[in-house]
Structures are given as C-alpha cells and as structure tokens.
Amino acid sequence: MTVNPLRKHWRLNPDIDFLNHGSFGATPSIVLEKQRQWIDQLEYDPIEFLAPERTLLPKLDHVRQVIGELVSCNPADIAFVRNATEGVNAVLRSFPFAPGDEVLVTNHGYNACNNAVHFAASRCGATMQVAEIPFPIQSADQVAQAIERYLTDKTRLLLIDHVTSPTGLVFPVNDIIKIAHRRNVRVIVDGAHAPGMVPVDLRQINADYYTANHHKWLCAPKTSGFLYVAPQWQPEVRPTTISHGANTESYGKSRFLAEFNWIGTYDPTPILSVPTAIDFLNRLGPGGITELCLANRSLVLAGREKLLNALEIESPAPPAMIGSLASIPIATQDRRAFSDATTLQRRLYDEYRIEVPVFKLNDQLHCLRISAQAYNVIEQYERLAIALRNELK
Template structure:
C-alpha cells in the first residue's frame, strides 16, 4: 500500500500567522494559532476598552455579545437563542454538570476516548453530588454500528442521567457517530452532552442534526478565533434549568445571557471571533478543510513509515474529513500521562517540533495535525529524526 500524497500548499497562508519559523508546529489541535489579522482586531478592541472602560462595559456590550453569538451560531448550524458564548469547552461541560442537579442515585456515563479535563470535571461533580461515574470501553477499530451498540448496552435507564460523548476525540482522533448515539440515548430517556471541542471549523455545520441535549465546542482551534472562545448549545427543554458557574448581573435574563455575562472578564476574544471566521472564509472553508485533512494523512503516513508501522496498521478512525491523525509509538513508550508529557517535551526541545503525545489504552500515541501554515517537509523532517530520538531511552 503506497503512502498518501501531500496536498498542494495554499499560497500565502503561512504569512497569515506569527508562529516561530524555527519550530514545526504540528499540533494545531491543542491551542490553535491566531491569525495576525485576528490578533490586530482583538488589540483594537482592547484599546477601545482602555480608552473608556465604563463606556465599553455599560453601553451596548450585551448587544455586541448577542450579535457575535448569532454570527457564530449561524456558522455552526446552531440555534442562536440556545447558544451561549463561554471561555472553553470544559467550562461548558462544568456548567451542564452543575445544572443537572445530580444525586446519589444518578450516574454519568463517558467513554475511554474522552478528554482528560472533562473526566476530571465529571469526577468532581460526582464526588460533590454522590453520583457515580462509569466509563465505557470503545475499541479504536470499532465501527460506527459497534460504537452505537456499545452505548446501547451500556445505558442504564432510570439511573444514567447523562451520557458524555465526543464528536471528535482528542487522544484518538476518532469521529464518533453522535447522531446515532443521541437517538439511542433518547430511546432510553438519557440526556447527551456532546464534547465537540475540535469540531467548529473542521466539520461542516457540526451542531446540525445531532439532536444532542447539550453541545460544547471551541472556536479557538479550527475556527481561528482568539483563545477563550467557545460555545455551549442547549436544547429548548433544558434552557430554563441552566445555571452559570458564577452569578452576575445578567442572572435574571436566563440562558444564554446568564452564562455569557461574567462581569469584568475580557470579552475581546469573543468579539474578535467573527474575524477568525472571515479569515477561514477568505481562504475557502472547503479548501482549508480538505487541505488540512490530506496533510494530516500524509504526515501520519511518513512518520508511521519511519517507525516501521505498515500503512494498513495506521489508525484511520476519523476518515478523510479529520485534520488530526495518530501514530502508535513503540511498545513501552509514553504509556502514562507523565511519560507522554516527557516525550512531548523531548521532541519539542530536541527536534524543534511541537506535537501531541497521549497515553491511551496502555500505549503511547503521537498525534499530528494538518493546518494551512504547515508544509510536507515538516513531517518529513520529523520522520527522519524521530526514530533516533525514540531509541535513546
């Protein structure tokens, strides 16, 4: 089986970012990268704040936030009246967990593909409320039908209050069949929270037709927004039950205003987010998506080949639409969180390359992303130098 070919570079795209040219940034999925034009938009807004803070916060800010929310919700295929801006996906998860009113007879169900900070949030809320946290094991090679069946069997009607499932998983780059999972959960009367941290900007209209009770997604990754920009989407039946983590002056306005208004926080990231979508549209949304997915597949192929992993053994759990790919590391490497962090740091310091390394299911995995500022030779350089570094145990 031959290796995939890299896509044609998008001319001039690298110049849109202020990334250090001495480093290969192959991990866009963790913290993103903000285009220069979006940085400047946010700085102009910060200048506006400091020119007259009282005017900025007290004359029309709620309306500006509402306008921004409607713009972002339209891009995502979400109902603007059921969408709240928030600082990140894990904050949205915490809002949902706190609003459910869990008790000792309840359980929250997650999968072993979930994001670590979300699991920590679930555990904390379960400790506080006396509820139970249970984890479903989902094989990396499971088909969509098999995943749906695992969820079906794992639900406990009358006890499972919430199912948390990823739309696109962080450690394994797996695209989950969320619409089918939500349909199964609804048959059993179980609410579903979709963690879609990586979906905005990467997947087209990711909220549309999922049917989830709750959906959270970050705009700062694949939507080119400043960090601290995310959305929480809530189905109509739940909106009057949502409580913010901090009460402020818009509390009586109800959702989404009570979640969005957090006193004197920095709102400039949110107000700059439409500039990120403008950048994405200027490059061509479909063009960017196909480029990034193809580049990630190429990177996975060349790095996997350098580590002796046959193309047939390289996981492809996300399909062609996903701009993240994983490569299995040699046995015994990065099998714990500490080991994964240590290896990621070694790669960064010795190879001048930023990647993600995750410990999942007893094995270490290298995660590579594709973005418009990346080029094929960056993955090739990593492939040429990584085996020697890994051999130095």
Template structure:
C-alpha cells in the same frame, strides 16, 4: 521552513508546530482586530462594556455568526471561556440523584471527566466508562461500546465529537439517537469540531453542545460557546453567578442573561471571532454552502497524507480508518510501549530540543504510547516527513 507560509501567523519559523489541536494558533489579522476592540473598550469603558449600554448588541453579532456556522438558533447559544467551562456549567447544574449513572468514554478529555466525576461524587452518583478500542477499525465499535455500557440507571452521557487524545471523529448522530432512544440526556464536547468538521446542530439535536473558538476557528484564546436546547436552558447556570441572575436587560432569556455578564471581563476574544472565520474562509475559497469546506478538505487531506508518511516510515498499520479522521491523527508507537514516564518525557524533550517539533507525546493506556499530529493551513507535508525521520531515530 517557508517564511511566506507563516506570514499570516505568528508561529516561530524555527519551530515545527504540529500541535494546532491543543491551543490553536491565531492569525495576525485576528490579533490586530482583537486589539482594535480592546482600544475601543479603553477609549470609553462604560459605554463599551456595560451590558445596559452597547455590550449586548456586539455579543449578539458574534452569537449570530456562531449560529450561522453551526446551523443553530442564536437563542440557544451562550458564551463560555472554553469547552471545559461549558461542560462544567451543564454537569454541575444537572439535578443528579443518588444512584444515577453518568456515561463517559475512555477517549474523553481528562478535564471534563474530572468535572463529571466531581459532580457525581457530590450527588452520590457514579461514573461509568465505556471502553472504545484503540486502535479502532470502524465507527460501529464506538456505538457498540457505548450501547453495552448503558443501564437503566444511565441518566446523562458525555461524548466527544472529536476525541482529544486519539483524534478520531465519533459517530455523534448515531450516539445522540441512541441516548434519546434510552431517555438519556446527552452532551457533546465538540472542542475540536468547529472549523474542522461541518456542523449542523439543528439536525443533530444534542441536548447540550459546547466547543472552543480558539482551536480550529483560530479565534483568540479564552473564547467558546455553549448551546442548550430551549427546554433545558432554565436548568443551566454559569460557573460564575453575577448580576444577570436578577437584573433585567442583560439578555432576552434568563439563560443568556446569566451567561452574558460574568462580571468585568474582556470581550475582545469573542468580538474578534468573525474576523477569524472570515480569514479562514479566504484561504481556500469555495462556492459550497459551508464557506470553510475548502479549508476542512485541505486539512483533512494533509493530516491523512502526513499520517501515511509516518506509518510507512515506521512500518505500522493504520490505528483508525481515514474516514474517522478530521485534521488530527494519533499514532501508537510500539517501540515506546514499555517506556517509563521518564522515558516518554525524554522522547518529548528530544523532539522539541533536538528536532524542534511541538506535538503531544503521551501514554494513552497500558498498551499505547502515542504521538498526535495536527494539520492546519500553515503546515506542509515536508514537516511530517521530517517528523517521521526523527521518530525513527527515537524508536
């Protein structure tokens, strides 16, 4: 490992960290900025934190930053702790009726599928799963799988921008258009998208979009956003009902008022986000309108190259086209297909204990036990070469 490569980060130099996609990694300068905000809070707690004092202008600076990065209207943005909370807020507020169907996919994030299932059970609705193939050859297979699962009872749809288990970028523009053409509300779980992919919500026009700050934007943990089209904002309640429900001055709209104040909380993860994005923009500077375009290109090219190393070493076909990758890639390992849960855990343990790799190894379905790699600025191609050697020994 190259120590200077890790200097801006706190990742242990003896750890082959190929799992940025799970919780991200926060740079030193961002943590220092977060601590700065925490110190200011403790120096004058009421002035800093009370919504009727100076909290809201600080949150609005972050809101403006997020809006600029994702090409959205600040008025439509509220803050949540993470994308799972954003999904919960929407699906638990949505007025489901008995007999309604919610459409999800088999590539969805388990926590969010659980939230959808609980809301459906409570309303007497049902959850329908569109089975997208994996391995996959073309984005049209995604559209076909979802289109074939739509019925007259489909009222609401949850899709991922980038799938967590399989690491593929879904054709969300086509899927949003498909949903709207069938009079279906659509929510996009964009947990991985900001910082990985260019985003323009003004063009995409999802009814709801939620994402994390801590993943590919590298913000401190416990920070995310929820964007809701203005026509639907009055329907959406935060998971915690607090003073904003009936107190003036907590935000310019009832929507933001309710989300701005969940009760006493630490806003420093939110307030440090602009520093995180500025840091990322400095790594691969570009004159492109999207100031993270250079970093996105670097990470995409690195994960493609890293995946190619693994596929060639293991003599495997690509499980998804390179055009469907961002900076994640999932590879099914045929030699592990018949592994028991204990054997999968043993592989995971050996990669960590014997080879010092941190990355997900998991069963996706009956036919696929997979590993997933991430690529961020602190990773190198040599790490994927070492991983390929380790996986070959365990296969």
C-alpha cells in the same frame, strides 16, 4: 526548506515545526490586530463599552448570530463561555443528579472534562462510568456499539467528544445521540475541536448540550467558546459563576442568556474577534472553510502515512474517522520513549524542534497526535517521521 506561503499570516516561530494546532490553536495576525482594536475601544471608554446595559449586548448578539449560522442553530440557544471546559462544567454543575444515577463518559474523553463529571456526579451520590472504546479502531460503528453496551437504566447523562483529544477521532455523534435518546439519556457533546475542522449542524446532531471552542480550529483569540443548550433545558443550566444576570433580566433576551452574558468583569474581546477569524478562514481559498477542512484532512492523512511507514505500523483508524487530527499508537513499553526524564514529546521539541503532543491513553498505550492547519507542509511530517525513526526504531 519548503515553507507554506500561508504561514505568513501566523506569528509562529519559524524555527519550529508546529504540528500541534489542536491544543490551543494559533491565531492569525489579522485576528490579533482586530482584537487589539477591540481592546483599544474598550480602554478608550470602558463603561460605555463593557457595561451590559450600555453597548456590550448588541456586540455579543452579533457574534451569536455569526456562530448560529456556522453551526446551524437558533442564536438564542447559544451562550458564550471562555472555553469548552467551562461549557462542560456549566452543564454538569447544573444537572439534577440523584443518588444512584450514572454518567457515562468514554476512555477517549478529555481528562479535564471527565474530572468535572466525577466532581459533579460524586457530590450528588451519582457515579461516573467509562465506556471502553478500542484504539486502534476499524470503524465508527464500534464507537456507537461500545457506548450502547454501557448504557444502563441508571444512566442519566452521556458525555461524548465530537473529535477526541488523545486519539483524534471523529465520533459518529448523530448515531450515538439517537441511541442515547431512545433510552431517555441526555447527551452533552464536547465539540472542543469540531468547529473549523468538521461540519457542525446542531439541528441534525440534536444534542441536549453542545459546547465548543472558537480558539482551536476557528483560530480565534484564546478564551473563546460557546455552549448550546436545547431550549427545554435552558431554565436549568446556570453558568459556573453566578452573577448579576441571575436577577437582572435586561442582561439578555432570556434568563439563560442574561446569566451567561455577564459572569463578572471579563474580557469579551476574544469573543468579539470571532467573526474576523471566520472571515479570515473563509477567504483563505475560493471554497472557504469547507475547502480548508478538506485540505487539512488530506494533509493530515498524508502526514500520518509518512509516520506509519517510518514506524512500520498499521493504520490505527479508518480515514472516515479523521478530520484535521491524526494519532498513532506508541507502545508504553518502548523505554526510549518514556523511561528517562526527557519524554518523547520533550525530546522532539528539544532535539528536533518539532512541537507535537504525546498523550497517555492507558497503561499500555500512548498516542502521538499530529495536526494539520493551513500553514503546515508535508515536509514537516517527513521530518517528524525521521525523528521518530531515530527515537523509536
């Protein structure tokens, strides 16, 4: 059995073909060791380490600088959050909706974030609209065109994913944002998967809000992400937890940062370990993260090809829309996949020792989504292809 020599850097179970980096990421040992050092420092002198008026803020500002460089924006426009769900919630719960307003999401959106839209909008008398984007899909233009069709005079906010969860598609966010801004619609980008998978240049993207996880494709410890807010909206955006920062200016260089820097006692060590994670990924090969992204993309495309051949189905999306995730459609009427108590995902894990997610896109279609990360090898997708042939053909 071929094992990727880079897998030694991760603590993944060697008996499992782990093809689901996308859900929660996986953190290399060296990053966990760095986090352990941060925890030890914290517990050695808790007040000195954790109190914002003592030494926490410069440590957070250093990470802010690193992230600002990675995603090309002014670090002062970046707040830390525990995860992308929290970032989306902060924006939505702060948004000045009026009765009759519309928020547009897509049918490829992440359920938790669409729930947040529904909650925040409906309590203000606003409504959530869903733009239907096809899958299978032939080109990125179809995404922008579909979204444009759903924008109305009442649309105030658009939530789009940079990389979609069930379908693993890279959306043309720059084009979509231009279309929305022409109609005075603000845009929040859910970039949960983007950093570490595709280039993220916030100056070019020009979103009003952009949130992302560090714990997915940047391989940081879990519960670490950021929320970018364009300067003109920062006075409006409040964290979901209101704490001391609301009236303690010294907690940050702006009220925006002061509030997000302290949301009550929390563990900052996942955030503080992000620079180590980025450094690790950059050292995996001579081309750094850029080369890693290209390698992951090649591997996921090769893996997808194996699955498409085994199941004799057409490519559901052009390679131009693929990053390090790829989904293949599975018809819901395939009873072997969905009828019994044991669903396809569970069977693949129990019977074949393969971890790979299956998502419901709609009543007719489920998507099986593969991930490719530095520790994977093509043989793992070949084993999945054989398993799927057994289960579905």
